Amino acid sequence: MKGLVLKSTGSHYKVSTDQGVMECKLGGRLRLEELKHTNPVSVGDEVILSLEEGAIIVDLVPRKNYLIRKATNLSKQTHIVAANIDQLIVLASYKLPRTSTGFIDRVLATAEAYNIPAAVIFNKTDLLNQPELEKLMFYINVYASIGYPCFGISAEDPESIEMLKLLVKNKTNLFTGHSGVGKSTLANKIDPNLHLRTGTISDKFNKGKHTTTFAEMIPISIGGYIIDTPGIKEFGMANMDKYEVTHYFRELFKLKSECKFNNCLHVNEPGCAVLKALEENKIADFRYNNYLNILDTLE
Numbered sequence: 001m002k003g004l005v006l007k008s009t010g011s012h013y014k015v016s017t018d019q020g021v022m023e024c025k026l027g028g029r030l031r032l033e034e035l036k037h038t039n040p041v042s043v044g045d046e047v048i049l050s051l052e053e054g055a056i057i058v059d060l061v062p063r064k065n066y067l068i069r070k071a072t073n074l075s076k077q078t079h080i081v082a083a084n085i086d087q088l089i090v091l092a093s094y095k096l097p098r099t100s101t102g103f104i105d106r107v108l109a110t111a112e113a114y115n116i117p118a119a120v121i122f123n124k125t126d127l128l129n130q131p132e133l134e135k136l137m138f139y140i141n142v143y144a145s146i147g148y149p150c151f152g153i154s155a156e157d158p159e160s161i162e163m164l165k166l167l168v169k170n171k172t173n174l175f176t177g178h179s180g181v182g183k184s185t186l187a188n189k190i191d192p193n194l195h196l197r198t199g200t201i202s203d204k205f206n207k208g209k210h211t212t213t214f215a216e217m218i219p220i221s222i223g224g225y226i227i228d229t230p231g232i233k234e235f236g237m238a239n240m241d242k243y244e245v246t247h248y249f250r251e252l253f254k255l256k257s258e259c260k261f262n263n264c265l266h267v268n269e270p271g272c273a274v275l276k277a278l279e280e281n282k283i284a285d286f287r288y289n290n291y292l293n294i295l296d297t298l299e
């Protein structure tokens with residue numbers, strides 16, 4: 001029998017099947033994988049169940065994609081955040097709290113690296129005055145021109161919620177973003193039956209803790225799922241090769257073949273098409289600076 005993993009607590013898995021939701025355990029062969037990953041099976045995984053001796057997950061359907069992070073600072077193990085994600089939604093806000101473009105671009109680059117389509121949504125636009133709205137529009141235009149669905153919304157605005165519903169409907173959506181940007185509030189607006197806890201107290205409590213916090217995949221009434229993930233801070237680009245990073249900034253990748261040297265890092269090389277485009281204002285300074293910052297962390 002096939003099933004879809006909605007939640008894992010480490011030893012037990014909540015699996016949705018034709019016969020309803022079941023509590024399952026992991027079969028022996030899959031448990032061997034625990035050497036590599038703290039959780040060999042994650043939310044979003046399609047699994048094969050055996051019901052002979054209790055409900056046991058005996059196999060895993062190959063994943064379309066998955067997102068990992070390092071389990072702890074010390075261990076070599078990785079933690080699978082979620083699998084088979086249709087869309088990663090970076091929830092940001094211009095103010096209260098301010099989301100840096102550095103954060104947004106790291107998440108977008110990670111999404112590119114893991115083959116996950118991404119969108120950038122700026123919440124809390126109701127808090128902005130005219131000059132702030134104009135600055136936000138600048139960022140929105142940049143992301144939209146690169147090809148990311150991107151718009152500003154406000155949780156109390158019905159039209160905003162309709163736009164958000166269109167974006168998430170019938171997809172498995174991973175919501176990510178700093179604590180306090182409105183992830184839970186918006187999920188509750190998308191599906192008022194959810195009653196997720198809002199406010200930042202519980203999130204603050206989790207901050208800085210390295211114990212594994214598990215994401216949960218929540219079915220929504222309009223079709224599809226929302227995965228609200230903690231632990232976004234650790235979204236790793238740690239193992240990335242410096243030369244790889246260009247591939248994960250779409251607008252840089254497009255220019256790469258025009259650079260004089262094919263191992264160009266676009267820092268100060270002669271004949272660099274990226275530096276030329278930067279000078280001609282064809283790519284955004286902030287995106288380029290965020291690219292350089294990622295390179296720095298890899299050196």
Ligand SMILES: Nc1nc2c(ncn2[C@@H]2O[C@H](COP(=O)(O)OP(=O)(O)O)[C@@H](O)[C@H]2O)c(=O)[nH]1
Pocket residue numbers: 123124125126127153154155156177178179180181182183184185186197198199200203
């Ligand atoms: N002004 C304003 N406040 C919002 C908006 N969306 C959420 N909030 C508030 O921001 C706080 C954090 O929201 P929450 O959903 O818990 O954020 P999460 O940590 O990302 O899940 C709560 O007090 C919400 O009421 C919005 O669009 N505008």
Ligand SMILES: [Mg+2]
Pocket residue numbers: 183184185197198203
């Ligand atoms: Mg929340």
Ligand SMILES: [Zn+2]
Pocket residue numbers: 256259260264265266267269271272273274275
């Ligand atoms: Zn170059």
